[in-house]
Amino acid sequence: MGTTRKAQAAMEYLMTYGWAIIIIIIVAAALYYLNVFSPPTTQVASGFTGFTVPTGGWSLSSGGQLTVLLRNAVGSRITVTAMSATISGTTASLTPAPANMTVNNQTTFRTGAADFSSRTAGSAYSGTVTVTYTNTDTGLTFTSTGSLSGAVS
Template identity: 30%
Template sequence: MFRKKGQAALEFLMTYGWAILVVLAAIGALAYFGVLSPDRFLPEKCTLPSGIACLDFNWHATDGFTIVIQNAQGFDMATTSITLNGTDCSGTFAVVAGAPGDDDAALVDGEKENYRLTNAGCIGLSGKYKGELSVSYTNQQTGLTHTKSGELIAKTG
């Protein structure tokens, strides 16, 4: 009599054990082929602290990264440097010639400026890129230098 209960329990465990094994194999296959990759679900974004707005950004296979930054500090600022630091791509942005507001490195309050990073390491990227965006500037009224950091997450390739 006790044997029947033991047999039923063993059959129950074996049946559901195989079902769980099949589900785990399916999840493993999806993860292996990249369907469950977290990079696919991360949104693209360019964020900087208040006062300096990253209005837009773009990655192009031959030009690298281009960003549009606006001064919303309430005072004019001289941009010392804008750098991007990441695992595959790092470098310093330069003002894009011929773009609106490319007169000099100074950003008047409310002015927008286009910057481009054409580092050779940034050209052949593929997948998602995540890096730290750092803006160093000098307050034109006080002469003090400040650095603000943000984040750039972009789809490349």
């Protein structure tokens, strides 16, 4: 009779803690899938229509200047008439605008030296960039908005 009770206690122990371990593994897998464990300093550019921003083609300095390298992927000649960025609720214009860009041409745009205030090097940031451009072949005006994130350099 004593062996049966020990076996039952051992089975109850394994079942109770076994389920707890399975739940912990499922939660950890879900968090991994949602990129919770990824460092926030990974550079990501997304959402731009008609433009590409090459990997590593943008930076935010610790002094607060944003630099963005933009490539014309519209398929025709364009003129960038305005470009602005918003980071942490602060909006700033990027120059040079207007800028004429041929197909696949790349142009570097910059904000003022301290438009986004001083930031700690290595800290994460994310923001949106809005580009207003005119297709010089058709005369139509378009707006493209995308997001950028990374680490302050």
